[in-house]
Amino acid sequence: MKKIILAGEVPYVAVIAFAAVSYYVGQQMMPTEPKVAIAERGALIFQAVLERQGASREVLDAEVSQPVRAVLKKYADLGYVVIDASKDDAGNYVVAALPQGAIDISKDIASAIKKPATPQNQESPAGAK
Numbered sequence: 703m704k705k706i707i708l709a710g711e712v713p714y715v716a717v718i719a720f721a722a723v724s725y726y727v728g729q730q731m732m733p734t735e736p737k738v739a740i741a742e743r744g745a746l747i748f749q750a751v752l753e754r755q756g757a758s759r760e761v762l763d764a765e766v767s768q769p770v771r772a773v774l775k776k777y778a779d780l781g782y783v784v785i786d787a788s789k790d791d792a793g794n795y796v797v798a799a800l801p802q803g804a805i806d807i808s809k810d811i812a813s814a815i816k817k818p819a820t821p822q823n824q825e826s827p828a829g830a831k
């Protein structure tokens with residue numbers, strides 16, 4: 703009976719502990735899926751600049767460049783690699799290959815640089831009606 707319980711000279715408790723530690727180390731060393739985010743940054747910036755025709759460089763920097771950089775930094779800080787992508791007319795992304803689990807952050811960038819709506823009750827400039 704002693705031989706069955708002790709597994710020879712090594713106790714089963716030590717074998718179980720060694721197996722548990724080996725499993726834990728294996729789980730920690732397993733490669734993880736890369737975190738990838740895609741965005742239509744170029745198209746969104748182009749649209750934002752067109753909405754702000756005649757805006758100064760400082761205004762464009764404050765309303766477009768800084769918010770885009772903030773969104774990109776947010777996802778980079780979360781561990782994502784951000785790929786600048788484009789869409790064709792059918793809505794298909796033009797990226798050679800994406801790993802499983804890639805997310806689209808175009809909506810976050812678009813909301814960050816969305817032009818503020820002008821109030822309807824505000825007077826129009828130079829008395830134009």
